[in-house]
Amino acid sequence: MNHTLFLRIALPVIAIPALIVLVLPAGVWPIYVDVVQPLSLLAGSFLALWVSFSYRKELKAAFVFLSVFLLIYALAIVLLLSSYPILLPYLKPRLEETEILSLVQAIQFINYSVLFFFCINLLKVVDVTRLNKKGWVLFGATVPLCAFLAIYPISSVISDIWNRALPIVTFINRQLLNGAVIIVMVPVLWLYVQHLKSKHRPALSLTVIIFGALLGLTILSWVFLTIYPMLSPIQLIWSQSLPLISRISLRLLDAALIIVLVPVLWLYVQYLKSQQRQSLTFTVVISGVVFFTLFDYLFQVVLRLFPHLLSEGSSLSTTITHTLYVYGYLMIVVGLYAHHKEDSWGYKAIDRAMSANLEFVESQEEKRE
Amino acid sequence: MDIIVDQAWSSLLAGAMKKRDILRPEIGDEIDLYLPQSRLLSLTESNAAAPRLLYPVAQSSAERNARNIVKKLGMPADYFWKFEYWPKARALTNLGQIVKRVFSSMMTPAKEGTLESVELDVDPMRISISFDGCVECAGISGFSGGICYYHAGTFSGILSGLINRSLDSFETECCAAGNKSCRFIIGDKDDKDIKTKHDTYLSPTEIKTDLAARLEKSLSHQPVRTLGNLVDVNYYRLVIASTLLADPERSAATNFEVGSRLGHKLASVLTKFYGREGLQNMRDYYSQLGEFSAEVKGDAVLLELVITGCAESIGPNKITEMMSFLFGELQGLTSELMKTEVVLKEHRFEGEKLLLTFGPKT
Numbered sequence: 001m002n003h004t005l006f007l008r009i010a011l012p013v014i015a016i017p018a019l020i021v022l023v024l025p026a027g028v029w030p031i032y033v034d035v036v037q038p039l040s041l042l043a044g045s046f047l048a049l050w051v052s053f054s055y056r057k058e059l060k061a062a063f064v065f066l067s068v069f070l071l072i073y074a075l076a077i078v079l080l081l082s083s084y085p086i087l088l089p090y091l092k093p094r095l096e097e098t099e100i101l102s103l104v105q106a107i108q109f110i111n112y113s114v115l116f117f118f119c120i121n122l123l124k125v126v127d128v129t130r131l132n133k134k135g136w137v138l139f140g141a142t143v144p145l146c147a148f149l150a151i152y153p154i155s156s157v158i159s160d161i162w163n164r165a166l167p168i169v170t171f172i173n174r175q176l177l178n179g180a181v182i183i184v185m186v187p188v189l190w191l192y193v194q195h196l197k198s199k200h201r202p203a204l205s206l207t208v209i210i211f212g213a214l215l216g217l218t219i220l221s222w223v224f225l226t227i228y229p230m231l232s233p234i235q236l237i238w239s240q241s242l243p244l245i246s247r248i249s250l251r252l253l254d255a256a257l258i259i260v261l262v263p264v265l266w267l268y269v270q271y272l273k274s275q276q277r278q279s280l281t282f283t284v285v286i287s288g289v290v291f292f293t294l295f296d297y298l299f300q301v302v303l304r305l306f307p308h309l310l311s312e313g314s315s316l317s318t319t320i321t322h323t324l325y326v327y328g329y330l331m332i333v334v335g336l337y338a339h340h341k342e343d344s345w346g347y348k349a350i351d352r353a354m355s356a357n358l359e360f361v362e363s364q365e366e367k368r369e
Numbered sequence: 370m371d372i373i374v375d376q377a378w379s380s381l382l383a384g385a386m387k388k389r390d391i392l393r394p395e396i397g398d399e400i401d402l403y404l405p406q407s408r409l410l411s412l413t414e415s416n417a418a419a420p421r422l423l424y425p426v427a428q429s430s431a432e433r434n435a436r437n438i439v440k441k442l443g444m445p446a447d448y449f450w451k452f453e454y455w456p457k458a459r460a461l462t463n464l465g466q467i468v469k470r471v472f473s474s475m476m477t478p479a480k481e482g483t484l485e486s487v488e489l490d491v492d493p494m495r496i497s498i499s500f501d502g503c504v505e506c507a508g509i510s511g512f513s514g515g516i517c518y519y520h521a522g523t524f525s526g527i528l529s530g531l532i533n534r535s536l537d538s539f540e541t542e543c544c545a546a547g548n549k550s551c552r553f554i555i556g557d558k559d560d561k562d563i564k565t566k567h568d569t570y571l572s573p574t575e576i577k578t579d580l581a582a583r584l585e586k587s588l589s590h591q592p593v594r595t596l597g598n599l600v601d602v603n604y605y606r607l608v609i610a611s612t613l614l615a616d617p618e619r620s621a622a623t624n625f626e627v628g629s630r631l632g633h634k635l636a637s638v639l640t641k642f643y644g645r646e647g648l649q650n651m652r653d654y655y656s657q658l659g660e661f662s663a664e665v666k667g668d669a670v671l672l673e674l675v676i677t678g679c680a681e682s683i684g685p686n687k688i689t690e691m692m693s694f695l696f697g698e699l700q701g702l703t704s705e706l707m708k709t710e711v712v713l714k715e716h717r718f719e720g721e722k723l724l725l726t727f728g729p730k731t
Binding site: 002003004053054055056057058059060125279280281282342343345346347349350351352353354 | 385386439441442443444445447448450451454455456459463466467470471474491492
């Protein structure tokens with residue numbers, strides 16, 4: 001077995017448990033998803049931790065973060081997000097609906113931050129400077145595309161918040177602009193005073209201290225004067241829109257994750273062309289992360305753009321999403337398993353190649369004898 | 370010239386897999402290790418910059434071939450992915466396994482030496498390699514430092530090819546300096562410590578050895594190492610090609626000149642050893658050391674040598690530059706043995722036979 005052959009077999013095979021979601025009856029698929037999703041995430045978490053022992057420094061940290069991400073995700077599904085969550089019956093009598101929603105979003109936010117740390121550590125390891133021109137173009141194109149995918153399906157929510165916040169933003173902007181004029185004027189005035197006193201110029205450090213203090217105080221007081229009158233309207237919008245803002249933030253975080261992961265994938269494409277050495281199995285892991293993040297968004301955008309594709313209230317709008325999630329999670333599991341097995345598979349391939357020929361030659365010689 | 374190098378590497382791999390056909394059916398595929406030693410040492414003696422020319426050529430050839438070999442054997446290209454992030458134990462085990470299974474398996478049957486990676490640190494990168502029974506320095510003595518420049522380049526090239534990093538090496542122990550085996554330290558090319566020690570290593574103050582004494586050991590069959598006095602002819606081809614690759618034309622001219630000087634010196638050693646004079650000494654010398662078997666025809670006016678199984682011209686690619694050192698050596702030796710200055714007038718191939726014509730210097 002080698003990792004290429006394993007992936008060639010495993011990647012189509014894992015489509016079967018993912019596609020099962022689409023064919024199961026309405027009452028059964030939620031239970032199936034409730035079992036398969038956390039199980040694959042737990043397996044992924046265990047494998048990521050296992051793989052982390054094979055590395056040091058940033059790469060170890062990256063796999064540990066991936067492991068934590070998958071673990072939190074699995075627990076969140078079992079406890080809060082599944083069709084039959086374990087924790088919700090205990091929380092509902094004690095907390096309000098919005099508080100529970102905030103709790104879920106907080107966990108999601110923490111989890112995505114963990115995944116973001118995984119990506120940051122990954123970028124430290126992968127040499128992004130080796131990206132070719134096409135890679136940079138793709139990277140540049142990913143930014144607006146991901147922003148579009150994240151924002152478009154919830155554009156009405158964003159525009160609603162924006163409309164309510166617009167007067168405040170306008171007021172703050174105007175005030176800050178006025179303030180900026182004063183902030184720029186302060187050093188000019190100070191320099192003029194210095195020029196006038198140039199014959200008895202004080203020490204440079206003293207100038208910097210006085211100038212710094214004056215400028216700092218000016219900025220602080222102006223920000224205070226700008227924000228203070230607006231505090232209560234801001235607080236009002238914030239308290240009303242917190243869950244929505246969290247939702248938008250999470251989607252933007254998702255988009256940021258894809259933007260960070262795209263160069264890693266492109267480096268592998270470059271490797272395929274130029275024989276630079278990027279890890280195939282690791283790329284599958286990254287593809288898994290991108291897959292379950294990006295394809296769900298793509299699906300949402302497609303549904304928004306072409307609503308007639310699915311009849312209203314069709315369960316496919318949910319089951320397709322879950323299919324994509326299951327396939328993405330299983331992709332991570334398969335990639336991590338192959339990544340861990342690479343050492344022994346690689347050595348066995350070499351050993352077999354060397355020994356097989358030895359045996360072959362020896363048997364020929366024996367025949368001749 | 371690269372074709373010769375790649376063919377020699379492939380042949381060594383085939384040898385490790387016991388899949389190789391005999392290259393020289395008449396005289397066998399092994400030669401006395403004095404032959405590659407005499408070529409390398411006389412070139413280094415004549416030009417102090419020779420190690421600086423030999424090392425990078427050996428390194429780049431080894432890097433290219435190491436990559437090709439492990440690819441041929443089915444090792445995934447990403448096997449050593451992010452090697453610098455591997456923990457020490459994993460790095461030593463995996464690298465040691467591959468080196469032993471592939472490259473040691475190639476070098477030991479070829480009697481180049483016994484290769485083993487013994488120590489490894491990842492941060493900073495330091496790989497220590499032990500090479501027992503080194504073909505490059507066995508039987509040589511009296512040096513204060515290492516002289517195995519070809520192998521220093523080869524090992525750093527192999528490891529660079531495997532782990533996809535730019536590495537350099539230097540020798541810390543060498544049989545020529547009185548140590549039991551050779552030991553090489555390999556590390557990142559841009560590492561300050563490696564850079565300094567590597568530069569010092571490639572700038573030897575003086576290389577001077579008693580090749581006559583070394584030759585006598587080989588002629589009288591005194592074992593110079595545990596692996597014996599013979600080595601695979603492909604190693605010899607690799608060494609010769611490596612001395613030429615940097616600048617084939619100019620290097621061939623230098624090799625011819627240095628070979629000629631060595632040929633002149635050789636005559637007295639052969640006369641003394643065989644206890645007779647004449648061209649028969651030349652024939653016996655090359656035949657005994659496994660360089661080729663020769664038939665001598667004619668006289669000083671027109672001397673013809675019919676050479677069979679010439680180590681430098683094995684295979685379909687006959688490159689004249691590869692034979693430049695030998696041609697020089699033959700010219701010098703023939704002149705000395707015939708006691709009249711002769712020059713090589715012509716060389717041509719008739720099938721696998723090499724025909725050389727010498728005539729008086731005009």
